[in-house]
Structure formats: C-alpha cells, structure tokens
Amino acid sequence: MDLSEIEQRLQDLERLGLARRLRLVSGPQGPTVLIDGRPVLLLCSNNCLGLADHPRVREAAADAAMRWGVGAGSSRLVSGTMTIHRRLEECLAEFEGSEACVLFGSGYLANMGVIGALAGRGDAIFSDELNHASIIDGCRLSRAQVIVYRHRDVEHLDWSLRRHGRRDGGARRLIVTDSVFSMDGDVAPLADIAQLADMHGARVMVDEAHATGNLGPGGRGAVAEAGLESEIDVVVGTLSKALGSYGAYACASAEIVRYLINSARTLIYSTAPPPPAVAAALAALGLLRERPYRVQRLRANARALRRALASEGFPVADTEMHIVPLIVGDERAAMRMCQEALGRGVFAQAIRPPTVSPGSSRLRLTAMASHTASELQMAAGVLGRAARAAGLEPESLTPALPEREQELDELYALEQLDVHIAPGPPDAPFDLEREVEDIQPGAPFDLERELGGARAA
Numbered sequence: 001m002d003l004s005e006i007e008q009r010l011q012d013l014e015r016l017g018l019a020r021r022l023r024l025v026s027g028p029q030g031p032t033v034l035i036d037g038r039p040v041l042l043l044c045s046n047n048c049l050g051l052a053d054h055p056r057v058r059e060a061a062a063d064a065a066m067r068w069g070v071g072a073g074s075s076r077l078v079s080g081t082m083t084i085h086r087r088l089e090e091c092l093a094e095f096e097g098s099e100a101c102v103l104f105g106s107g108y109l110a111n112m113g114v115i116g117a118l119a120g121r122g123d124a125i126f127s128d129e130l131n132h133a134s135i136i137d138g139c140r141l142s143r144a145q146v147i148v149y150r151h152r153d154v155e156h157l158d159w160s161l162r163r164h165g166r167r168d169g170g171a172r173r174l175i176v177t178d179s180v181f182s183m184d185g186d187v188a189p190l191a192d193i194a195q196l197a198d199m200h201g202a203r204v205m206v207d208e209a210h211a212t213g214n215l216g217p218g219g220r221g222a223v224a225e226a227g228l229e230s231e232i233d234v235v236v237g238t239l240s241k242a243l244g245s246y247g248a249y250a251c252a253s254a255e256i257v258r259y260l261i262n263s264a265r266t267l268i269y270s271t272a273p274p275p276p277a278v279a280a281a282l283a284a285l286g287l288l289r290e291r292p293y294r295v296q297r298l299r300a301n302a303r304a305l306r307r308a309l310a311s312e313g314f315p316v317a318d319t320e321m322h323i324v325p326l327i328v329g330d331e332r333a334a335m336r337m338c339q340e341a342l343g344r345g346v347f348a349q350a351i352r353p354p355t356v357s358p359g360s361s362r363l364r365l366t367a368m369a370s371h372t373a374s375e376l377q378m379a380a381g382v383l384g385r386a387a388r389a390a391g392l393e394p395e396s397l398t399p400a401l402p403e404r405e406q407e408l409d410e411l412y413a414l415e416q417l418d419v420h421i422a423p424g425p426p427d428a429p430f431d432l433e434r435e436v437e438d439i440q441p442g443a444p445f446d447l448e449r450e451l452g453g454a455r456a457a
C-alpha cells in the first residue's frame with residue numbers, strides 16, 4: 001500500500017514513540033482539573049500563581065469584553081492600538097523598571113519579532129542551546145548567523161564571542177537567553193552574560209517567560225533579582241504564564257521600543273492582543289502588586305514538592321524553582337510513567353523530542369501557588385508509584401541516550417538545520433557531529449533536501 005508522505009511521517013512518529021495527541025481538560029486551569037470526567041491534580045500548567053481562574057481576573061476580562069469588545073480589529077499600527085493596550089504597556093514598563101514597553105500577540109510572536117528586528121543577515125546571534133523553540137525560530141527567521149553556546153556555559157559564550165568577532169565592523173551581535181529555562185527550571189547566569197556583552201559590544205535579550213511573577217522582588221523576574229535592569233537591552237515576558245492571560249511584551253529603552261514598532265514583523269503584521277486578555281493581565285498585575293505573598297507561596301510549594309520527590313528517591317535539586325523535571329530518558333518510558341500517574345490522579349504531561357533533546361524525555365512538573373502542601377505530598381507519592389509501575393526506579397532516573405539515537409537525530413535535525421553549533425573551546429569535550437550546515441540564504445525551503453542533507457551530514 002502506498003502511504004502518503006504525511007501518513008508515513010505520522011507512522012514514523014508512532015514507531016519512535018513521539019506521536020502527540022491533544023488531551024481534553026474540563027474546567028479552568030485550577031489546581032485540579034477534570035479529565036474524562038475524573039478530577040486529577042494538575043501538575044503541568046504554567047498558571048503557577050493561580051491567576052488564570054482568579055475571580056478578579058475573570059471579572060476584568062468580562063468587563064473588558066463588554067466595554068471594548070472581544071477583538072482588537074487590526075494590527076497595532078493600523079487601528080489596533082486601544083487605550084487598554086497603552087495602559088498595560090505603561091504598567092508593565094513600570095513593573096519591569098524600564099523606559100518603555102510594547103505588547104505582542106504571544107510570547108512566541110514576541111521572540112520572533114524582537115530577534116528578527118535586532119539581528120539580520122550578516123549579524124551574529126549567540127543563543128543558549130536550551131533556549132525555547134520560539135527563540136530558535138526567531139534566530140532562523142532573522143537569517144543572522146546563529147552560534148549556539150553550551151547550556152549556561154559563560155566560558156563557551158566568551159570563546160564564541162571572541163571567535164565570531166565583528167568582521168566588517170558594522171555587524172550587530174545579540175546574545176539571547178531564557179532566564180528560567182522552560183524544561184529544566186534552572187536559571188541563566190545573567191550577570192556574567194551582561195558582563196560579556198559589555199566586553200564584546202553585544203546586545204542582550206532575556207526571555208523572562210518563566211521568571212515573571214515567579215522570581216525576583218514582587219515577582220519582577222530574574223533580571224530584577226540580579227539587579228540588571230539597566231544592563232539588559234530587551235526583556236521579553238509573557239502574559240500567558242504567571243499572569244494567567246494571553247499575549248506578551250517587550251520592555252526596553254524608548255528608542256529600542258520605537259524601533260521594534262517600526263521593524264518587528266510579528267507586531268506589524270499581526271492583530272493586536274484582544275481587550276479581554278489585556279484587561280485580565282492588567283488585573284493579574286494589580287493582584288501581584290497588592291498580594292506579593294503569592295510569589296512566596298509558589299516558592300514554598302516548589303520547595304515542598306522538590307523535598308517530597310527527593311524523599312521518594314527522585315534525583316531533584318533542593319531549590320525553589322517551580323519547574324521540576326523528572327528526566328526519564330526514553331520517550332516511551334516517559335509516556336508510560338505519565339499514564340500511570342494519570343491513572344492514579346496526577347496529571348504531569350510527558351515531554352519528548354523535539355521539545356527536549358533525544359534521550360532526555362521527562363515529566364515536567366510545575367508547582368502552583370494554589371496547590372496545598374498535602375496535594376504536593378500526595379503527588380510525590382503517586383509519581384513514585386507511577387515510576388515503579390512503569391518499570392523505573394525513581395533513584396535511577398538519569399538521562400540516557402536511547403539506542404535509536406540515529407533515527408531520533410534525523411527527526412530532531414529539523415530543529416537544528418540552520419543552526420551552527422559552536423564546537424567549543426579547543427580542549428573541551430563537545431559534540432562536533434551535531435554541527436549542521438547553514439541553509440543557503442535566499443534558497444527556497446525544501447524539506448526533503450534538508451532532511452537528506454541532515455542525513456548525509
């Protein structure tokens with residue numbers, strides 16, 4: 001039987017244990033949701049402060065719908081800039097301690113737009129190897145040369161900046177990093193990065209998607225926690241995680257914001273965020289200011305979850321970060337453990353390639369401020385039992401490359417095709433095999449050719 005190309009690809013994904021399906025959840029993103037009519041503890045939502053379903057936030061969205069309608073009607077630059085957008089921008093600029101702010105439709109769009117505006121053909125971007133997909137895609141779309149430095153490795157970044165100097169004197173250089181890494185919950189060495197940027201004449205963009213509302217004084221993020229507000233050129237944040245709504249923003253100097261308004265394609269060519277989402281974010285920001293104890297509560301819950309998991313034997317660091325990865329390794333085993341936990345009343349989605357690198361599939365847990373201590377204790381026990389039922393010992397959860405590494409690499413190569421991974425300081429171990437060819441600038445994108453090229457590389 002002749003399979004269509006798409007059917008073949010779907011079958012390949014099934015065979016590799018990488019097929020994804022949408023799971024239907026009933027009710028709001030509270031600490032508990034209904035799946036198939038059964039209540040389960042929600043342990044994988046980014047609504048970590050519990051604001052998405054807060055009565056004041058809901059009311060603000062409903063009022064805004066009545067006052068301004070449900071849609072913004074056009075791009076910000078046509079008729080889409082409404083008073084509510086301006087109000088939120090002013091509040092966010094003050095919150096972030098920056099001169100100006102501009103809203104985007106989502107975090108994904110913000111990263112694509114800002115990166116594309118700050119770097120283009122002939123420029124160089126230095127990007128942490130575990131940056132979020134929206135940053136990777138922003139780098140691709142920019143057509144700048146992309147140099148990927150090893151995760152949180154400032155020596156490697158320094159070496160890369162020296163090696164990829166300003167060749168023609170005019171090229172721009174941009175360092176871009178998540179502040180809290182979305183799949184690992186660790187934090188970028190922002191002070192060192194800012195220092196290197198200063199030394200090497202580069203700009204820095206920090207994606208605070210998982211730090212806004214969770215880290216720093218009053219939840220103002222990792223940049224504020226490190227006291228680097230005046231050293232980071234652009235801070236991107238989302239309204240969709242701790243702030244419980246949808247949309248995103250970039251905070252920077254008035255000059256950079258004016259420039260973004262004139263050049264960020266995802267702002268120019270996409271409809272402005274809907275008024276109810278903007279009003280909801282404003283209300284959430286107000287709650288965060290009035291009741292900053294939520295941030296402390298989240299951190300205490302994160303600590304409690306980590307300790308409970310450690311007492312079950314899971315190898316987790318004793319920190320206060322609310323994102324807690326349980327790295328299983330094999331993608332099928334991660335799915336089995338996820339299903340076993342769900343059957344026992346805990347929903348912790350398994351995360352597989354290409355979201356994480358091959359051989360590091362995991363359950364990515366997220367604590368919420370609205371969880372109770374006993375819920376988190378119960379969840380750790382369930383996860384311990386789920387691991388054993390899936391044939392895993394919690395103590396032995398360490399990343400291990402699966403045997404089908406080659407096949408996975410071929411699929412995963414899609415993620416890396418146009419990315420040049422810096423081979424690293426001369427005597428440091430670094431995987432040169434992962435280096436891939438740059439796409440020819442201007443050539444039409446041809447998936448088959450790219451896959452063939454990746455195989456041959």
Ligand SMILES: Cc1ncc(COP(=O)(O)O)c(C=O)c1O
Nearest residue numbers: 106107108132178182209238240
């Ligand atoms: C680090 C990071 N940046 C950006 C985004 C995209 O944000 P949004 O969901 O608002 O598009 C995410 C979403 O998961 C993220 O984790």
